[in-house]
Amino acid sequence: MAKFKIQPHFRLQEWIAVEKGYFKDEGLEYDWHHMVTPQDLSGHDTANKYGAFQTFEDGRKADVSCACHWTVNVAAASGHGKLYADCYSVSPCAIWVPATSDIKKPEDLAGVPVSVGFQSGSHYSAIQALEQFMPLKDIKLDFASGLLYKRLGHLIDGEIAAASLFSSAYYLAEQLGFRKICETTFMMAQMIDGDPDPEDINKYFKALRRAQADLDLRPELYTKYYKVDMPERFHDVMDVRRWGPGERIVFEPYSRQIFEDSYDWIAEHDIFEGKDMGVKDYDKAIVSLVAAE
Numbered sequence: 132m133a134k135f136k137i138q139p140h141f142r143l144q145e146w147i148a149v150e151k152g153y154f155k156d157e158g159l160e161y162d163w164h165h166m167v168t169p170q171d172l173s174g175h176d177t178a179n180k181y182g183a184f185q186t187f188e189d190g191r192k193a194d195v196s197c198a199c200h201w202t203v204n205v206a207a208a209s210g211h212g213k214l215y216a217d218c219y220s221v222s223p224c225a226i227w228v229p230a231t232s233d234i235k236k237p238e239d240l241a242g243v244p245v246s247v248g249f250q251s252g253s254h255y256s257a258i259q260a261l262e263q264f265m266p267l268k269d270i271k272l273d274f275a276s277g278l279l280y281k282r283l284g285h286l287i288d289g290e291i292a293a294a295s296l297f298s299s300a301y302y303l304a305e306q307l308g309f310r311k312i313c314e315t316t317f318m319m320a321q322m323i324d325g326d327p328d329p330e331d332i333n334k335y336f337k338a339l340r341r342a343q344a345d346l347d348l349r350p351e352l353y354t355k356y357y358k359v360d361m362p363e364r365f366h367d368v369m370d371v372r373r374w375g376p377g378e379r380i381v382f383e384p385y386s387r388q389i390f391e392d393s394y395d396w397i398a399e400h401d402i403f404e405g406k407d408m409g410v411k412d413y414d415k416a417i418v419s420l421v422a423a424e
Contacts, residue, residue, distance in 0.1 A: 134160045134161050134162045135159055135160060135161045135162070135194050135195070135327060135328075135331040135332075135334075135335065136161070136162050136163075136164050136192065136193040136194045136195070136327075137161050137162070137163055137164065137193060137194070137195055137196075137335065138163075138164045138191060138192070138193035138195065138196035138197070139163070139197075139359075139360075140196065140197035140198070140319070140378075141279070141297075141298040141299060141360050141377075141378070142197075142220070142222075142298065142377055142378040143342075143346055143353045143354070143356050143357070143376065143377060143378075144339045144342040144343055144346060144378075144380060145339070145342070146353065146356035146359060147342035147345050147346060147353050147356070148338040148339060148341070148342040150353075151341070151342065151345065153337075153338035153339075153341045153342055154334070154335070154338045156338070157334035157335075157337050157338050158334060159331060159334040159335060159338065161335075164191075164192045164193040164196075180249040180250070180274050180277075181249060181277075182202075182248045182249035182250040182251040182254065182274075182277055183198040183199060183202045183248065183250060183251040183252070184202045184205065184206060184249075184250035184251075185249075185250070186198075187202070187203075187206040187211040187212065187322065188206075188211060190211075190324075191212075191322070191324060193324060194323065194324060194325060194327035194331070194332075195215070195321055195322070195323055195324075195327070195332065195335060196321070196322050196324070197220070197319050197320070197321050197322065198251070198252070198319065198320070198322065199251060199252030199255060199256070199317055199318070199319055199320070200214075200219060200317070200318040200319060200320035200385065200389075200393060201252070201255040201393055201396075201397055201402075202250055202251060202252070202255075203319075203320035203321070203322050204320065204390060204393050204394055204397070204416070205394070205397060205403065205408050205409060206322065207322065207409075207416040207417065208394065208408060208409030208410055208411060208412070208416050209407070209408065209409030210409060211322075211324075212322040212323055212324040212325075213322070213323045213324075213416065213417060213418040214320050214321070214322060214323075214385065214390070214416055214417045214418070215320070215321035215322070215323050215332070215336075215385075215417070215418055215419075216384055216385045216386075216390075216417040216418065216419045217336070217382070217384060217385075217419050217420055217421050218321070218336065218380055218381060218382045218383065218384075218385070219318050219319060219320050219321075219380075219381055219383070219385045219389075220318065220319040220320075220378050220379060220380045220381060221316060221317070221318055221319070221378065221379050221381060222252070222297045222298055222316065222317060222318075222319055222377065222378040222379075223297060223298065223301050223302075223314075223316050223375065223377065223378075224252065224253065224256055224295060224296065224297035224298075224301060224314070224315045224316050224317055225295070225296065225297075225301060225304075225311045225312070225313060225314050225315055225316075226240065226245055226257060226260070226261075226293055226294070226295050226311070226312045226313045226315060227286060227293065227294055227295075227296055227301075227304045227305075227309040227310065227311055227312065228292060228293045228309065228310050228312055229286070229289065229309060229310070230308050230309060230310050232292065232293075232310060234292070234293065234310075234312060235310075235312075236264075236312065237260070237261060237263075237264040237265075237312055237313045238264050238265060239312075240261060240264075240265075240270075240293060240312060240313075241264075241265045241269040241270075242269055242271055243271060243292050243293055244271045244272070244273035244291070244292060244293070245257055245261075245270075245271065245272055245273060245292075245293045245294065245295060246272075246273045246274075246275075246276045246277065246282040246285065246286070246291045246293065246294040246295065247272050247273070247274065247277060247282075247294075247295045248274070248277040248278060248279065248282075248295075249274040249277050250402065250403070251277070252297060252317050252319070253277075253279075253295035253296075253297065253315070254272065254274075254402065255317070255397070255402065256295065256315040256316070256317040257270070257272060257295045257315055258270060258272075258400060258402075259315070259317075259396075260313050260314070260315040261313065264313075267400075273291065276290075276291060276294070279296070279297070279298075279300050280300060280361065280362050280365075282294045282295075282296070282300075283296055283300040283303065283304065283365075284362075284364065284365075286304065286309065287307065293312070295315060297317075298357075298377045298378055299357040299360060299361050299374070299377065300361075302357070302371075302373075302374035302375060302377070303361075303365060303368070303369060303374075306368075306369070306370060306373055306374070307368065319378060320385055323418050329420055332418075332420060333420055336382075339380055340380075340382060343379065343380045343382075346376050346379075347376070347379075350375065350376035351372065353376075354371040354372065354374045354375075354376070355371055357369070357371050357374065357377075358371065384419075384421075385417070387413045390411075390413045390416065390417070391411060391413065394408070394411045395411075
């Protein structure tokens with residue numbers, strides 16, 4: 132039988148489940164297909180708008196993977212997998228500027244390019260956060276440095292004015308004294324690809340539920356795993372003892388209402404620039420194991 136293929140996503144829970152033997156306890160036979168990193172995508176012209184949605188279009192090599200819920204929503208509606216509807220997660224995210232910047236408040240970002248990932252969590256969440264403070268026409272997003280650690284590096288090197296950063300990149304910007312202008316925390320969703328055994332899916336999420344409890348209780352024991360994803364250029368300046376737990380898995384349903392409201396918001400903001408977003412059909416886009424238990 133083929134092993135269950137897992138693609139971690141800049142978070143700690145999978146690494147905790149490995150360390151504590153939770154996957155083994157559940158009897159899950161698995162392989163890692165590591166999350167795409169800036170190094171892996173070095174051949175892509177990010178100025179040509181390549182982001183999380185495009186990785187689903189290209190086909191992720193995993194039975195289960197993760198991305199912002201907006202992208203998973205549309206990818207599932209477009210037939211690029213099934214959104215796992217029995218949980219979601221929440222990631223810290225914010226727009227950051229250098230400490231010496233004249234930008235002090237969200238309104239100061241009007242007309243200023245904010246570096247985000249194209250059709251990735253930072254793209255959607257930056258708009259949702261900033262449209263409270265300015266007309267949509269004044270929100271300027273920059274996709275040229277869109278990959279998470281690439282834009283972090285450009286911010287540190289003084290090459291861009293502002294960047295949206297989440298998870299480990301968020302914590303490093305905070306540690307290094309960058310100024311948080313606007314919190315843009317957002318939801319993640321899990322994507323199930325192909326036709327994996329439902330029992331394997333169940334085992335995977337049971338292990339993650341146990342790992343989440345460990346992370347809630349003693350986060351300082353596990354922040355060491357942020358280094359697994361982060362490029363080596365940042366390792367010497369990272370002090371993960373000062374960082375928080377990052378993305379938190381919430382074992383509540385990604386409901387029909389959430390799915391439909393999010394789909395409508397994406398369409399209203401023309402984030403897919405008039406392109407086909409698939410069919411807004413919750414029942415066809417999701418997979419749930421709750422009813423089968």
